[in-house]
Amino acid sequence: MRIAVFVAWMALAATGFAQQTPARMTQDRLHEIITEAAKEVRVQGNVIAFRLGEIQLFGVSDAKADRMRIFAPVKPLDEATSEELLAALHANFHTVLDARYAISNGIIFAVYLHPLSPLTREQIVSAMRQVAAARANFGGSYSSGGPAFGGVR
Numbered sequence: 001m002r003i004a005v006f007v008a009w010m011a012l013a014a015t016g017f018a019q020q021t022p023a024r025m026t027q028d029r030l031h032e033i034i035t036e037a038a039k040e041v042r043v044q045g046n047v048i049a050f051r052l053g054e055i056q057l058f059g060v061s062d063a064k065a066d067r068m069r070i071f072a073p074v075k076p077l078d079e080a081t082s083e084e085l086l087a088a089l090h091a092n093f094h095t096v097l098d099a100r101y102a103i104s105n106g107i108i109f110a111v112y113l114h115p116l117s118p119l120t121r122e123q124i125v126s127a128m129r130q131v132a133a134a135r136a137n138f139g140g141s142y143s144s145g146g147p148a149f150g151g152v153r
Contacts, residue, residue, distance in 0.1 A: 025119040027061045033124045034059060055132040061116055070127050071111040072135040077103055091142035099130040099144040110134035
């Protein structure tokens with residue numbers, strides 16, 4: 001009897017009944033999730049612009065490279081103080097969790113970077129919220145909205 005149960009279970013597992021692999025995230029699905037969670041959404045190719053609350057965010061994805069990023073401009077680098085930059089670096093380790101502060105082309109950004117295909121709906125919505133919070137909290141708590149991890153400054 002035990003052998004028969006084992007064989008039946010193996011047959012079900014082989015057909016995918018016992019455990020189904022989650023669907024891989026695609027660029028189109030990423031855009032659908034953002035569109036459902038945000039407002040004022042505009043898509044142009046692999047770029048999506050949207051608002052979460054009062055914060056303007058952008059998403060860029062590349063299916064071939066299996067990468068995506070959600071980001072929000074914070075301020076021009078030449079307008080930032082050395083104290084703000086040091087606090088942002090500290091926050092990258094302790095308080096912005098999965099989001100980060102970064103600099104590109106003379107602009108400070110709040111950004112979330114991740115491989116595209118393994119993302120879940122929950123991770124995308126969390127990324128949007130974290131980036132918006134990190135943008136809003138630059139110059140203050142430098143937090144992405146969640147609990148701090150590790151020390152405080």
